[in-house]
Amino acid sequence: xxxxxxxxxxxxxxxxxxxxxxxxxxxxxxxxxxxxxxxxxxxxxxxxxxxxxxxxxxxxxxxxxxxxxxxxxxxxxxxxxxxxxxxxxxxxxxxxxxxxxxxxxxxxxxxxxxxxxxxxxxxxxxxxxxxxxxxxxxxxxxxxxxxxxxxxxxxxxxxxx
Numbered sequence: 001x002x003x004x005x006x007x008x009x010x011x012x013x014x015x016x017x018x019x020x021x022x023x024x025x026x027x028x029x030x031x032x033x034x035x036x037x038x039x040x041x042x043x044x045x046x047x048x049x050x051x052x053x054x055x056x057x058x059x060x061x062x063x064x065x066x067x068x069x070x071x072x073x074x075x076x077x078x079x080x081x082x083x084x085x086x087x088x089x090x091x092x093x094x095x096x097x098x099x100x101x102x103x104x105x106x107x108x109x110x111x112x113x114x115x116x117x118x119x120x121x122x123x124x125x126x127x128x129x130x131x132x133x134x135x136x137x138x139x140x141x142x143x144x145x146x147x148x149x150x151x152x153x154x155x156x157x158x159x160x161x
Contacts, residue, residue: 003107005114008067008079013060015076016069019099020056021049028052030136038160059095068114070098070107077102080111084122091119093129096140108143116147 008016028048032040044051059065059081070078078098084091093115098107112129119127129149131140145151 002072003077003110004071005068005111006071008060008069010060012069012076012079013057016060016079016097017053017056019076019078020095020097021052022100023097023103024048024052027132027134027136027140030134031132034132034134034136036158036160039158042160056095065094066115066118068111068118070111072102075099078107078111080115082115082119084119084124086123089123089125091115091122091124091127093127096129103139108140109147112143112147 028044031048035043060067064083066082066084068080069076076099079096080093081095082091083094093112096108096111098111116127127149129144131137131144133141141151
């Protein structure tokens with residue numbers, strides 16, 4: 001497969017949204033099973049797709065975020081969004097997704113490696129990424145570990161009021 005990585009352009013938005021929602025469907029199915037039902041409904045009162053589409057739109061439009069897309073021929077097959085926190089020289093992989101039809105081919109790793117080089121070039125000395133501990137996030141954890149990230153355990157608790 002001949003993949004290219006290029007800067008995001010607003011005309012990529014619809015394709016990025018479509019692939020993201022397809023890629024994250026199993027993730028949100030897993031989250032729903034792992035999370036208290038009342039908490040889940042509080043997080044996603046309409047539907048997770050509504051909030052995630054808005055999140056992708058916001059990230060792609062944010063001035064403090066760098067976004068790149070992976071292309072194969074004329075198709076968008078993945079994307080990565082990066083934030084730079086210059087106050088502590090830390091880069092953040094803020095959002096990443098690969099079209100399910102292209103997963104398992106190294107695209108996620110390539111996007112992350114590409115982003116890591118851009119963060120290093122921007123003067124960042126460390127980088128972080130957050131993901132879930134549920135089964136739906138297992139492929140993401142595998143990818144992050146494959147490119148050299150170390151896990152720092154964090155406990156985050158939720159309770160519906």
